[in-house]
Amino acid sequence: MNSKIAIEARELSFGYENGLVLTNVSFSIGAGELVALIGPNGSGKTTLLKLLLGFLPPKTGQVSLCDQPLQSYAPIERAKTIAYVSQQPWLSFPLTAFELASLGRYPHASRFKFSSADAAAVERALDETGSKHLGERSFATLSGGEKQKVLISRALAQSARILLLDEPTLHLDLYYQLQILAALKKLCVEQRVTVIAVLHDVNQVLLFADKALLLNDGMLRAFGPVVEVINENSIRDLLGVDMKAIEDAETGGRYYLPRDPFRIRRQPS
């Protein structure tokens, strides 16, 4: 558990009958890193997440969590190591935010008794995303951003060292997007949790992430510290959009704006 490498993919490939969706992807991510997974729609991001979680069997290659092969984990042990926040589910039943977050204790809690230690872990998880005050509210009545925070709390209550999130800022307003990214960053820094999140906004990636995985056509185009791998060329090659770099005089940071926002056209990569 004290391993420096939290998650490692070695020559990972996956495909269906009509061809490969992911080809030869290799990377290793250290404990406490926040990694952004970036790529256009259909580039294989969700497939990669599913391979890392063990939902799909790789065609070739291997995934290791904390230096142990993924397939050597029993499901419950795997759940104690890696947690997942999918895109917001449609929940048609009345659960409170606390009850929903409590579901994250499944790998730890006894079947018959929800202990005070479990309740404390849920409280802590809600606190970490700033949603403790929502505990007694019905999940269905929360706003999109509040819902997402509660869903992330559920994954945190799982007490896993690695957290995978599929588009955690989808459909959220800017306030909640930043709040969620800041909460994730805090987890990485303070608790050495490793986070891999699918994100689309390159400027948010530059602000919050340590590293970026750039994925296109099922292939890993670049992997490394965000300031090294995100630049005008890589954005054009990856996302097909022509962007220009803007220096922030105050912080010295580099950010990107579309060069011609009124004539966005996919650039040939």
Added chain:
Amino acid sequence: MNRQRWSCLLIAFTLFISFFLALSIGPVRISLFDMSATDKVILFNLRLPRILSAFFVGGGLALAGAIFQGLFRNPIADSYLLGVSSGASLGAAAAIVFRLASPLANFAAVSCFAFIGSLVALALVFYFGHHDGGFSIFRLLLSGLGVGLFLSSLVAIFMLMAGEELKALIFFFLGGFSSSSWDTTWVSLACIPLAVVAACYFAPELNVLLLGEETAESSGIRTGRIQLLYAILAALLTSISVSVAGLIGFIGLIVPHMIRLVFGADHRTLFPLTFFCGGIFLILCDTAARTVIAPAELPVGVVTSLLGVPIFLYLIRKESGDYNW
């Protein structure tokens, strides 16, 4: 916690009262403290099996509804909507019309074939609802609707083919407990409690499944096995209920909703409460059915709808948005 303890006490008390009422009320009024020999025969050979059947069928149908709703993450899923009841009816109809012998000794042929029919229906629904290695809930509900309609048409053909068995068949489909005896009761007494225990035992897994297969899988749950187990449990509960009491609608839809609106959606409390309240509800409905126009009887399905639907509609009206519909 306190609220749960009070509700358990309340349910136990209501169960006791409804048993007491159902045993004493009827065309012959029986005092439980001063019984003649005839009273004893009526009580132990007629009323007790009937009341136990009503309890287990009511609980079983309500629980089957709650399971289907949890399994399909859809508050309108029900044994009827998913074609499982039609499958059970087809099996039962085949057993009656063709006078089939039971493949298992000691089990009534109607129960056995109702169970086989419901499993076949469920297998068809899963087969057509399956896509790219997963289920789509809408696809499953649509295929349930289709399979249910198709099997109902086959039941109609069986009815046309039935000669002298037609009366038995119609009697069966009207639903009710007027022909209940120990012969029909013991199957439900033997199987339904087991299904209830199993359903309650795996409730934590079904709770996580409410958030979708991927979240459940990432929580360490073998989702395929749990879904299959619950599908079989719900089919078992439905088929036994249909084979004992024919078709009784609405309970699987109404009772779980009422419990959810009052106690929330946690299956660990929802399942046992739904079972007991479904049982109590059907005992009371059956008691009403056999006393309101005594010595004639109302079909119990009519009573469940007349009593249950207004309460149900009231609760929907009162619902404060928790259901996300």
